[in-house]
Amino acid sequence: MSGYIHDDVLESLPGKMNQTDINVTGNEEVNDSPIEEVRLTVPITDDPSQPALTFRTWVLGLASCCLLAFVNQFFSYRQNRLSVSSVSAQILVLPMGKLMAATLPTKVVRFPFTNWTFSLNPGPFNLKEHVLITIFASCGASGVYAVSIITIVKAFYHRSLNLVAAMLLAQTTQLLGYGWAGLFRKYLVDSPYMWWPANLVQVSLFRALHEKEKRSKGGVTRLQFFLIVFITSFAYYIMPGQIFASLASLSFVCWIWKDSVLAQQLGSGLHGFGIGSFGLDWSTVAGFLGSPLATPLFAIVNILIGFFLFLYVLVPIAYWTNTYEARKFPIMTSNTYDSTGKIYEISRILNEKTFDLNQAAYNNYSKLYVSVLFAFTYGLSFATLMASISHVALFEGQ
Known part of the structure; x- marks a missing residue:
């Protein structure tokens, strides 16, 4: 028996969905x-007649x-990292x-010596092929951490x-x-509550x-809106990217008190706290944490609170109280230093043949020092591993 979902069924579903035109047959499970x-972004319909793993999918994918793997790895070595997401491949x-x-x-x-066959052109380029190619691109865009x-x-x-x-x-x-x-697919992929906001942007695209969408009177379709934003953003990027590169980072505090060390520490967006500093280059905004446009407000607020407590409370206290001789070194740098404040010469404490630590040379040279920010960053990166367990225990432990 075919029909529509009734209001009492919708009320019993998590999230209290509104009445929709989802057609179900018999006791078929509501796939929403x-x-x-x-629900507002991802359609629940499917066209099984569309081919997916085609010749075009494999070649373009x-x-x-x-x-994307090459481009992102190449640009990862920049001071101001530039990241090319799979959305670029999705468009191209x-x-x-x-x-x-x-x-x-x-x-x-x-295929030789088999019964497997495929067509070079199975028909019009379809949505499933496009999605699979973008998934291929996403695998390359994420990079390889071991590099x-x-x-x-x-x-x-x-x-x-x-x-x-x-x-x-x-x-x-x-x-x-x-x-x-793959082991945690049940929890990370199959669970309807495990949704990934950034993916919804690509689904909309x-x-x-x-x-095919009919344009309402006085409005624009999704495709028209995308083209407007695409052309506008491309035209805007010419300014900080090519014509006026200094727009990538504007530090007014450093400009006003250019001879003050304290002003450089407080105002520099590159080697300081970035107070009074801002950037008009989108790669500066989204280079490390990704685009904030695809992140829900609650996540952005959480990040901002953690960022403020870490950068403007914890690090300044540790630095200006001279914890572990922190004031002898720059606040923000990934360099390593010796006890005199000079760059640490790693070659002096390593055995050239075995490439292991020469303990006697290390004792005669100096302890290894790092900046206070780098020390906290390294330590908190391990804390995030336990934080994920704590999060699950607190929010999903009942």
Whole structure:
């Protein structure tokens, strides 16, 4: 028996959904989300006739993955990090996919020595292909954390690293992460309460690019709105990116008291607390924490509170009370120092042949010192691991 969901059924669902035109048959489970933002953004319909793992998907997906992996790794070495998200690939592959659909032959190709066949052009470029290609791109855009180890060994310790060993290190850490994600799929993916706000932005963009929408009188469609924002943001970025690069960081306190060390510590956005400093370059805003436009208000407020307590309470107290001789070194730097305040010479405490610590040389040279900000950052990065457990225990432990 076919019909619509009644109000009493909707009231019993988490989140108290409003009446919708979701058609169900018999005792079929209502496939909708208890999160309002998800219900308003993600459609629950599916077209099983659309092909997904096509030749276009593999070609454009692998190309996007490799390209974004290279670009983001390359730009990660900048002082002001520039990150290219999978949204860029999501936009660029659409015309490429449509071009392949219009030009490739429909010839069916068979894998040698197997019965597997595929078509170079199974039909119009569809939404499922587009989504899968973007998932490919996301895998490359996130980068490989273990590359930092390889970079440090080569750049700071001037040691050669075997190519196979470096590749195995990178692959092991990546596969370990994917393995953990698979083990916790039930909680991180399948659970309707585990929603990812940044993904909703991409879902909205998918719908704008693929769905036919009738424009209301005096309004704009999703696609028109996207094009307006895209062109405007592109035109704006020319200013801080090419014409007037100093707009990336404006530190008025440093400009006014340019000879004051205290003013530089308080006002510098690069080596200080950034008081009175702001940037007009979007990569400055979203380079490390991602775009705030896709983050819910409660998360932004939590981040701001933690940021304020850490940067403007904890770090200044530790620095100006000279905890562990903190005032001998810059407030914000990732460099290491010796007891005299000079850059630590790592080569003086390492055995050149075995590449391990020479304890006698270390005792004769100096202790290793780091800036107060770097020390707290390193320590709190370990605390976040326990914080995730505490969060689950406090909010989901009942």
